[in-house]
Amino acid sequence: MSVRQALLALLEEGPMYGYQLRSEFERRTGATWPLNVGQVYTTLTRLERDGLVTQVTPQSGADSEGHVVYEVTTAGRDEVATWFTTPVGRSTPPRDELAIKLALAVTVPGVDVGTVIQQQRSATMTALQDYTRLKRDRVDATPGDLAWGLVLDSLIFSAEAEVRWLDHCEARLRRAAVEATPAPTTAPTTTPARERTAR
């Protein structure tokens, strides 16, 4: 994930030490993608190696309280600018466990796809209710709050899309099941059609 670019972008605001960077990241994104401090320092070490950040005081690199403070270099600023102006790629979609699960559920014999869909929809709907509850209780007091609000909206829209897609799958499977059911006049046939039945 884009921890590297995110930390660089935060350093555009001014020099910071690892723990500050983590707090600033979480202030903007909630606890959606928790960062541990170790991960922050590992990333900073790599960024320093690549010449994108430097330690602020060359002698010790530490402030009066002993924190190692970093600032972004010109090369680092260029990298941030490139990140912001390059669209996030969709050429290789992120692996979607649910889509894979459903693709297998409809093809592997003996799986009750209807139940798979229903259980997932309940779980996603519950998550959507939780996100909405968070949204209800918050106010945009600072730019950081607004940023977190937008991240929350992103979670809400994705969960909504998932529920819509599940509804769509259910409707299509039901239609397929109806079409696969032989008309009453023809001779009763085949188990394969049954296996494709949604519920």
Place this chain on the structure above:
Amino acid sequence: MTAVLQLADVTRIHGEGETEVHALKSVSFTARAGELVAVMGPSGSGKSTLLTLAGGLDAPTSGTVSVEGADLATLGQKGRARMRRTSIGYVFQDFNLIPALTAAENVSLPLELDGTGTRRARELARAALTEVGIAELADRFPDHMSGGQQQRVAIARAVVGERRLILADEPTGALDTETGEEILRLLRARCDAGAAGVLVTHEARHAAWADRVVFLRDGVIVDETGADQVEALVDAGATR
């Protein structure tokens, strides 16, 4: 928490013989005071039937519909009409305001029909318009308001005079995302203040504002989410 709306084993069949349609099949459903319940489902799943039965606009083929403990079937036509004017508020997708009346008049009309004096009705209407944040538009006609403002008037009309049951049929369907959310926030606030709300919608994002989400398919409740949390809250409240 008391059940404001209760459907007990309700079946509604439209038509008969070969054209018979089972719009609802043995559905039991409750909305308690302080609770917003969303009803989701595809077209033809029975969502609207449930709402018209809850509002006493239609009668079940079998089973009972009670509002505030009163079985609507035993109330008679006059009693049901009175219940609709005093206890039940409706919010529709297309607002359904009367174009020749101002915002305040639209809101006060049901009260006046029920015998409240004009002055008192207007006072209550102003209070309701203040609650939904558009007190300054009280004398404006619906045509001179945005969709969001009209829906706020409709919500004021639905809640005026302390109605205990609010029935909303796709209330955000004609509004943009942000305006729709403001409307849901108002509905939610009213339920938090003690009303029972039923929100019919096919959008998960809107249903998520509810405490419980009920899924209807072919006239049957197939699933329900959030019930446990609500029950847990009720239990916690009861033992406090």
